[in-house]
Amino acid sequence: MALRAILGGTFNPPHYGHIKPALSLLDSIGVSALGLMPCKIAPHKQVSVNENHRVNMVELCCTEDPRLYVESLELSLPSPSYTVRTLECLQQKHQDSICFFIGADSLYNIESWFEWERLLDYCHLVVMRRDGERFSPPSSIVAWLDANKTDDYSQLHEKQHGCVILADTPLHPVSSTELRSAVASTSSAQADLLKKWVPPKVIDYIDTHQLYQDLSN
Numbered sequence: 001m002a003l004r005a006i007l008g009g010t011f012n013p014p015h016y017g018h019i020k021p022a023l024s025l026l027d028s029i030g031v032s033a034l035g036l037m038p039c040k041i042a043p044h045k046q047v048s049v050n051e052n053h054r055v056n057m058v059e060l061c062c063t064e065d066p067r068l069y070v071e072s073l074e075l076s077l078p079s080p081s082y083t084v085r086t087l088e089c090l091q092q093k094h095q096d097s098i099c100f101f102i103g104a105d106s107l108y109n110i111e112s113w114f115e116w117e118r119l120l121d122y123c124h125l126v127v128m129r130r131d132g133e134r135f136s137p138p139s140s141i142v143a144w145l146d147a148n149k150t151d152d153y154s155q156l157h158e159k160q161h162g163c164v165i166l167a168d169t170p171l172h173p174v175s176s177t178e179l180r181s182a183v184a185s186t187s188s189a190q191a192d193l194l195k196k197w198v199p200p201k202v203i204d205y206i207d208t209h210q211l212y213q214d215l216s217n
């Protein structure tokens, strides 16, 4: 069965910490493209920048690499954007197996996700390092992880769903939160931070639309 790689996110704004570790895994996984899937209403976050801006920034981000595309399905589904429901719809739409990418911080909070125990019925989870030397999940999910994790990427093709890969991705120490602060700041160090982590077209978009000028968004 064909495999589809998807990274869901709020993307407020999108940054290289989203795309670089995920792109670095595509060859190992054996997929040629990565769908960036912006959520409509984030389940666990207050997001004041509207979905159109976030989608436009994700589209601009996709011009950075021909393997990137926007997966817009979640925007057409009822809010909030519960991943288990989205994955169910994605599978019905494409009939592919799905590798759903998340950062380690998302894994550590996964028990708070809507019907989280059903997630692996619809996808494989590919977890990217976010910080720290090694993965350190909360004890409450260790048994679940042990039952499902594998280091063998060929399993992603052999099984339709149900694997968890803790991927040894290079660290990209950045978050959208820091970048929103950097936009709001006037310091040159913060301007450098933006240039380092945000694609130039996304920086131009943020400037043009005066996003993140105050920290309430």
Ligand SMILES: Nc1ncnc2c1ncn2[C@@H]1O[C@H](COP(=O)(O)OP(=O)(O)OP(=O)(O)O)[C@@H](O)[C@H]1O
Binding pocket: 008, 009, 010, 011, 012, 016, 017, 018, 021, 101, 102, 103, 104, 105, 106, 128, 129, 130, 172, 173, 174, 175, 176, 177, 178
């Ligand atoms: N620097 C990074 N390295 C690895 N994974 C990341 C990184 N930044 C975000 N991710 C992962 O990408 C997904 C989407 O992230 P999201 O859009 O919430 O970005 P964020 O930087 O965590 O945002 P915020 O700071 O606003 O919470 C999440 O699963 C998150 O864990």
Ligand SMILES: O=C(O)c1ccc[n+]([C@@H]2O[C@H](COP(=O)([O-])O)[C@@H](O)[C@H]2O)c1
Binding pocket: 007, 008, 009, 010, 011, 037, 039, 042, 043, 044, 045, 081, 082, 083, 084, 106, 112, 113, 114
């Ligand atoms: O389904 C849930 O309850 C759920 C809770 C938190 C996050 N998610 C999804 O996880 C992805 C990353 O979320 P975030 O908040 O880090 O941008 C994004 O696709 C969200 O829709 C999903």
